[in-house]
Amino acid sequence: MATTAQALQNYAEHFSGLEKSARNGPAWLRKLRQQGFARFGETGFPTVRDEDWRFTNLSTIAQTPFRLVRNGHDLPSRAQVSAYQIAEAAWELVFVDGRWAASLSSSGNPPGGVRVVSLAAELASHPGAVEPHLGRYLNIQRDPFSALNTAFLEDGAYIHVPKGAVLESPIHLLFISTAQEAPVMNHPRNLIVADEDSQVTVVEDYISLGRGEPVLSNTATELIAGDHSVISHYMIERENEQAFNVSTLRIQQGRTADVASHSVLAGGALVRNNVHPVLAGEGSECLINGLFVGRHRQHLDNYMLVEHASPHCSSRQFYNGILDGHAHGVFHGRIIVHKDAQKTDAKQTNRNLLLSDTAQIDTKPQLEIYADDVKCTHGATIGQIEENALFYLRSRGIDEASARRLLLFAFASECLDRMRTGPARSFVEKLIQHELGYRGDASRLQELAS
Amino acid sequence: MSLLEIKNLHARVDGNEILKGVTLTLNAGEVHSIMGPNGSGKSTLAQVLARRETYEITCGTVLFNGKDLLAMKAEEAACEGLFLAFQYPVEIPGISNAYFLRSAVNAIRKYRGEDEMDAMDFLPKLREKMKLLDMDEKFVNRSVNEAFSGGEKKRNEILQMAVLEPRLAVLDETDSGLDIDALKIVARGVNQMRSPERAILVVTHYQRLLNYIVPDFVHVLVDGRIVRSGGPELALQLEEQGYAAVETAWRGASPA
Numbered sequence: 195m196a197t198t199a200q201a202l203q204n205y206a207e208h209f210s211g212l213e214k215s216a217r218n219g220p221a222w223l224r225k226l227r228q229q230g231f232a233r234f235g236e237t238g239f240p241t242v243r244d245e246d247w248r249f250t251n252l253s254t255i256a257q258t259p260f261r262l263v264r265n266g267h268d269l270p271s272r273a274q275v276s277a278y279q280i281a282e283a284a285w286e287l288v289f290v291d292g293r294w295a296a297s298l299s300s301s302g303n304p305p306g307g308v309r310v311v312s313l314a315a316e317l318a319s320h321p322g323a324v325e326p327h328l329g330r331y332l333n334i335q336r337d338p339f340s341a342l343n344t345a346f347l348e349d350g351a352y353i354h355v356p357k358g359a360v361l362e363s364p365i366h367l368l369f370i371s372t373a374q375e376a377p378v379m380n381h382p383r384n385l386i387v388a389d390e391d392s393q394v395t396v397v398e399d400y401i402s403l404g405r406g407e408p409v410l411s412n413t414a415t416e417l418i419a420g421d422h423s424v425i426s427h428y429m430i431e432r433e434n435e436q437a438f439n440v441s442t443l444r445i446q447q448g449r450t451a452d453v454a455s456h457s458v459l460a461g462g463a464l465v466r467n468n469v470h471p472v473l474a475g476e477g478s479e480c481l482i483n484g485l486f487v488g489r490h491r492q493h494l495d496n497y498m499l500v501e502h503a504s505p506h507c508s509s510r511q512f513y514n515g516i517l518d519g520h521a522h523g524v525f526h527g528r529i530i531v532h533k534d535a536q537k538t539d540a541k542q543t544n545r546n547l548l549l550s551d552t553a554q555i556d557t558k559p560q561l562e563i564y565a566d567d568v569k570c571t572h573g574a575t576i577g578q579i580e581e582n583a584l585f586y587l588r589s590r591g592i593d594e595a596s597a598r599r600l601l602l603f604a605f606a607s608e609c610l611d612r613m614r615t616g617p618a619r620s621f622v623e624k625l626i627q628h629e630l631g632y633r634g635d636a637s638r639l640q641e642l643a644s
Numbered sequence: 645m646s647l648l649e650i651k652n653l654h655a656r657v658d659g660n661e662i663l664k665g666v667t668l669t670l671n672a673g674e675v676h677s678i679m680g681p682n683g684s685g686k687s688t689l690a691q692v693l694a695r696r697e698t699y700e701i702t703c704g705t706v707l708f709n710g711k712d713l714l715a716m717k718a719e720e721a722a723c724e725g726l727f728l729a730f731q732y733p734v735e736i737p738g739i740s741n742a743y744f745l746r747s748a749v750n751a752i753r754k755y756r757g758e759d760e761m762d763a764m765d766f767l768p769k770l771r772e773k774m775k776l777l778d779m780d781e782k783f784v785n786r787s788v789n790e791a792f793s794g795g796e797k798k799r800n801e802i803l804q805m806a807v808l809e810p811r812l813a814v815l816d817e818t819d820s821g822l823d824i825d826a827l828k829i830v831a832r833g834v835n836q837m838r839s840p841e842r843a844i845l846v847v848t849h850y851q852r853l854l855n856y857i858v859p860d861f862v863h864v865l866v867d868g869r870i871v872r873s874g875g876p877e878l879a880l881q882l883e884e885q886g887y888a889a890v891e892t893a894w895r896g897a898s899p900a
Contacts, residue, residue: 582734589694589730590748590804591722591755600747604738604787611738 197238197256204259205234209345212262216348220321223347226329230344237338246337249524249556250466250495255438260379260410262346263291270370270403272298278370278401282617284363285310287351290370292380292411294349306359308394313383314349324352328385331416332444337468339440343381343414350383350413355392357420364395364428364618369413371433373406384415388423390448395426395618398441400461402434408463409433413441419451421475426454428618430625432461435490442468447507449475456613458622459486459494460629466495473500473507473535484513485609487629488521488553495524502535502565511542514609516602516630517553528560531568538568546576547605599632606630645710647672647843648693648812653704655692661702662688664868670812670843677846677854679879680865681887686847687731689865690816693845694728695721709811722748723755725811729801729818736788741800742770744788745807752808773806777833795826802833813837814845819853831856851883866894 209231216224239256240247269290275298279286287310288298294312304310316324334341351367369382388394400411411433419425431439439462445453459465471480486494500509515523525544546555559572579601587597606626613619626632648670655663662685670676680686692699693706695718706713713721736744742763750760767784774783777799789797798818805813815834819827834844834857846857854862854876862878863870866887871894872878882890 580734583736585696585718586730586734586736587744587748588718589722589728590744590808591719591751592747593719593751594717596747596751597719600739601736604736607738 196241196253201256201259202235202238205231205342205345208262212346212348219317220325222325223317223321223328227345227347230334230341230347233334233341234338234345237341240338246497246526249522249526250464250493255410255464258377258408258410260377263293263374263378263380269295269298270372274403275368275370278368278399280364280366280397280617280621282363283366283397284361286366286368287312288368288370289349289382291372291378292349292369292382304361304365306361307356308359308361309352309354310365311352312349313352313385316352323354324385327387327416327418331418331446331472332414332442333470337442339412339466340414340442343383343412343442346379346381347383348381350385353384353386353394353396355388355394355423357389358391359389360393361395362616364397364616367396367398369398369400369411371400371402371409371411371437373404374409375407377407377409379410379412382411382413384413386415386417386427388417388419388425390420391422392420393424395428395616397428397430397618397621399430400433400437400439402437402461405434405436408436408438410438411440415441415443417443417445417453419445419447419453419478421448422450423448424452426614426618427456428622429455429457429467430622431457431459431465431467432625434461435463435492437462438464440466440468442470445469445471445480447471447473447475447478447480450477451475452479454481454483454612454614456609456622457484457486457496458609458625459484459496460625462492462494464493464495466497469498471500471509472503473509474503476504477506478504479507480509481612482509482511483609483612485515485606485626486513486523487516487606488523489518490521491519492521493524494521495526497524497526499528499530500540502529502531502538502540505534505536505538507535508539509541512609512612513544514605515544515546515555516549516605517546517555518549520550520552521554523555525555525557525574526560527558527572529562529570531563531565531570533564535565536567538565538570540568540570542572544574545605545608546574547602548576548578599630602630603627603632646670647709648845649705649707651705653692653706654702655688655699656702657688657699662699662868663692665704666865666868666870668863668870670845672811672843673840674861675838675844675846675857675859676861676863677848677859677879678863678865678870679848679851679882681891682849684865685868686849686865687816690728690814690847693721693726693814694718719751723752727805727808727810727813729798729805729813729815731816731818731820733789733797733801735790735792737790739788740785741788742767742784745770745804748804748808770807773803776806776836777803778829779803794821795823798822798826798830799833802830805837806833811841812843812845814847816847817849818846819848819850827853828856851879854879864890866891
């Protein structure tokens with residue numbers, strides 16, 4: 195194992211500090227953390243010899259003595275945070291260095307009987323609501339980061355959408371890392387329980403305020419999508435280029451549940467986003483839709499593991515990557531079709547644009563099929579901006595730089611077009627435009643309106 | 645002052661010389677046609693005028709409105725009023741026809757120091773031009789040329805020409821791949837663009853298009869040079885006799 199004894203010692207010290215401060219919490223929660231820590235102790239951080247991490251070198255993370263941020267840091271002001279808010283969000287929870295900041299979050303109660311609170315607060319006041327779900331689905335055996343997150347589980351968002359509740363506007367979970375004087379880590383843990391027939395949109399958004407020592411954000415989100423529920427989840431990574439961000443979205447889908455998971459990876463030095471849906475109920479559908487935009491020396495790793503555990507389910511993976519400079523993108527799309535998952539319909543597509551000679555993409559489909567009546571396709575393309583398309587735009591008077599940006603935005607729009615119309619999509623569209631230096635003077639949607 | 649003055653233009657691509665001394669003058673208000681056998685350099689001439697960088701100019705000058713066209717980049721030439729209707733229009737998924745055209749219109753207006761048009765002002769004008777070309781409303785929001793038939797792509801080229809109102813329109817084999825009905829619609833669109841301020845250069849292999857867009861002058865391009873010029877009846881003559889007669893006469897007359 196590549197993680198040194200000294201590095202493990204660092205984590206052991208922080209873990210025992212946490213255990214002490216959490217000794218009055220429920221026994222089941224303490225046991226969960228212990229299991230997480232024990233597992234991490236067995237494996238340490240993954241290395242490139244682990245098949246699931248083949249293209250991503252974690253030695254910098256493994257060698258950095260990250261600390262937990264303890265008390266007494268200054269909160270950003272409301273004014274600083276307002277630039278990052280989503281207009282028309284139904285509800286906003288703001289976390290600073292992994293900890294819920296009440297003064298920056300929405301107050302009162304969300305509409306429709308929906309519960310959106312700090313996980314730490316819910317564990318303190320209603321642990322019985324959380325216990326049946328927390329830790330039931332996230333696989334700490336498979337992924338050391340999931341184990342580490344579970345070991346340091348303290349706070350994050352708890353969202354409960356009751357049966358039949360429909361929330362039209364998105365819930366915004368804003369995770370802010372502040373500038374620190376030593377490398378720090380935080381392990382947000384989110385639990386989203388959507389009951390039967392409910393509909394909700396949740397946006398997880400990672401930003402940096404200020405520039406300090408490297409930060410490791412290691413998030414785990416368990417999303418339980420009840421029968422016939424319709425869920426949209428967004429993961430937005432726009433931290434500065436010193437941030438390390440690992441996130442895992444573990445989805446458990448009931449009968450005819452419809453879940454769309456969207457990710458936009460634009461910031462960060464090294465980013466790994468794991469999406470792991472299990473289609474457990476018959477007829478459920480999952481869309482995994484991602485965009486990653488890398489420049490300079492960014493490393494953006496997209497890993498998904500779609501498990502078809504029930505018949506008649508369909509899954510779609512669409513990832514678009516734009517890589518410039520010396521950036522390195524990874525797409526690793528795994529599909530497992532279990533023995534009884536007949537009539538599975540699974541499709542995977544990864545399209546990549548390389549804008550420099552030094553940009554790099556590794557794209558790997560991995561299909562494991564154990565049922566015999568299934569439809570499974572996969573495809574990947576790697577290309578550059580099309581010269582003919584560029585000339586066509588220029589021949590109409592559009593200057594070369596603008597034409598390039600237009601074509602990049604068109605490519606990124608493939609991802610945007612898979613998002614449901616609404617405030618979350620508009621928010622993401624502006625983000626993508628900003629990321630690509632593209633100042634669309636009118637949203638394309640406006641063209642339709644007249 | 646003539647609108648377009650080409651003098652002794654030589655151009656090559658991948659080390660092969662394609663244009664070997666083209667000389668041609670167009671005045672505003674005129675419709676010219678360039679015809680020629682395959683490989684004569686017709687498309688090369690069209691692309692060179694539109695400033696495609698893959699072609700290297702080795703000799704000659706081109707004045708467009710009195711300005712040095714060969715010193716311009718593609719976008720500049722377009723802003724100065726040159727339009728090329730492509731033989732093989734490319735598909736651009738993710739950019740709607742309306743958005744693309746409005747971007748083009750605004751790029752040109754900005755170049756001329758005019759105010760940009762917003763969607764509210766632009767769309768009615770676009771719809772008006774679309775009616776003239778019998779184009780479906782739905783086209784507005786579809787991606788540029790995506791899933792268009794050959795005929796629809798060519799009509800889209802003429803629509804763009806109608807919207808951008810160029811000084812010089814170069815049509816590169818606009819008739820290729822069109823059936824007679826599509827041809828008539830395209831020709832009608834082009835004829836509506838005739839004006840005393842505008843010149844149109846129709847590059848074509850077949851004479852048929854010229855029954856509908858009747859040119860004032862016809863030039864025959866063989867081996868990268870204009871070897872004969874005449875009035876519209878020259879096109880009919882070529883139709884009857886084929887290019888072989890002209891080629892033989894040209895090769896017989898020129899030194900080995």
